[in-house]
Amino acid sequence: MTAPPPPMSLLAELTHRCPLQCPYCSNPLALEPRARELETADWLRVLDEAAAMGVLQVHFSGGEPMARPDLPQLVAHAAKIGLYSNLITSGVLLNPTTLGQLAQAGLDHIQLSFQDAQADEGDRIAHMAGSHARKLEAARLIVAEGLPLTINFVIHRQNCARVPAMLALAEELGARRVEIAHTQYYGWGLMNRDALLPDRAQLEATEHAVAEARTRLAGRMTIDFVTPDYYADKPKPCMGGWGQRFLNVAPSGRVLPCHAAETIPNVAFPTVTEASLSDIWEKAPLFTMFRGTDWMPDPCRSCAFKEEDWGGCRCQALALAGRADVADPVCHQAHDHGLISQAIADRPQTPPPFRYRRYGGA
Numbered sequence: 001m002t003a004p005p006p007p008m009s010l011l012a013e014l015t016h017r018c019p020l021q022c023p024y025c026s027n028p029l030a031l032e033p034r035a036r037e038l039e040t041a042d043w044l045r046v047l048d049e050a051a052a053m054g055v056l057q058v059h060f061s062g063g064e065p066m067a068r069p070d071l072p073q074l075v076a077h078a079a080k081i082g083l084y085s086n087l088i089t090s091g092v093l094l095n096p097t098t099l100g101q102l103a104q105a106g107l108d109h110i111q112l113s114f115q116d117a118q119a120d121e122g123d124r125i126a127h128m129a130g131s132h133a134r135k136l137e138a139a140r141l142i143v144a145e146g147l148p149l150t151i152n153f154v155i156h157r158q159n160c161a162r163v164p165a166m167l168a169l170a171e172e173l174g175a176r177r178v179e180i181a182h183t184q185y186y187g188w189g190l191m192n193r194d195a196l197l198p199d200r201a202q203l204e205a206t207e208h209a210v211a212e213a214r215t216r217l218a219g220r221m222t223i224d225f226v227t228p229d230y231y232a233d234k235p236k237p238c239m240g241g242w243g244q245r246f247l248n249v250a251p252s253g254r255v256l257p258c259h260a261a262e263t264i265p266n267v268a269f270p271t272v273t274e275a276s277l278s279d280i281w282e283k284a285p286l287f288t289m290f291r292g293t294d295w296m297p298d299p300c301r302s303c304a305f306k307e308e309d310w311g312g313c314r315c316q317a318l319a320l321a322g323r324a325d326v327a328d329p330v331c332h333q334a335h336d337h338g339l340i341s342q343a344i345a346d347r348p349q350t351p352p353p354f355r356y357r358r359y360g361g362a
């Protein structure tokens with residue numbers, strides 16, 4: 001198939017370093033050490049190439065992107081070349097000085113993560129004492145600076161009872177938008193699935209809380225809600241389709257269609273030090289191998305929804321079924337759907353201890 005239009009957004013994962021150790025971290029199990037991170041000049045070139053190919057937004061992410069001292073320089077460069085910039089941060093390294101530098105550099109928006117609405121639980125989930133208090137302070141500084149704030153809560157069986165309190169906290173802190181996102185189960189989340197997966201009653205309670213708040217807060221705060229796809233009828237169109245809408249540059253410079261794509265076997269991983277972003281987007285086998293529908297086996301090939309869900313998540317198919325080129329097991333028609341029913345049936349009554357995100361795996 002021909003290459004699709006360029007992606008609207010670039011996710012720039014500047015580093016995997018992070019003071020937090022969340023058990024559902026979206027980073028890969030094998031985290032990149034500082035010595036393998038791209039240098040500032042590489043990132044400046046990546047931003048130039050992204051703008052030249054038509055990308056409109058850059059999301060500076062990690063790990064904790066504020067661990068990179070060159071972040072204000074990268075933000076300033078993004079502003080100079082007309083890229084809208086968003087900082088995805090835990091907030092624990094944010095203070096009046098660092099925030100002032102970023103605002104001065106032209107940062108457009110901040111997405112701040114919280115682990116819970118309750119301080120002791122937030123600190124336990126992040127495995128960092130005092131992190132919740134620092135996040136509260138970060139939110140107040142961001143709003144006082146006049147930067148638009150989105151607050152993100154990742155929810156799971158151990159905190160989802162507090163969704164109403166999370167929404168109230170976001171409102172109190174002055175967020176314009178809040179994201180309530182159930183954990184997705186690959187990488188660290190899959191390793192901790194028994195400790196994180198809610199039951200159906202918990203899921204329904206979160207849906208109810210979000211629906212009630214959407215009515216109450218209409219016109220004041222936007223609420224995004226991400227369901228756990230283990231309880232969905234159809235798979236999610238992960239990344240809007242493989243290699244169709246999303247571009248991720250990892251700390252080492254690998255260019256990926258999604259943040260978990262480094263698990264895909266038997267394919268070369270293109271890097272920004274070897275080819276341009278546009279060449280990689282259009283021609284790299286990693287991007288073309290699951291783009292569109294030509295790669296699909298049945299039941300996806302004959303499914304009426306194949307251009308809506310694009311076969312679901314390739315990384316989830318690989319992690320659960322052992323192959324990336326089969327239907328996502330969350331689909332009711334997938335040959336491997338029994339793996340999902342079994343995971344739900346095997347969910348223990350008492351959650352096991354978290355296996356925290358640490359360098360070098362658990």
Ligand code: FES
Nearest residue numbers: 238258313314315
């Ligand atoms: Fe890689 Fe879904 S996370 S395709």
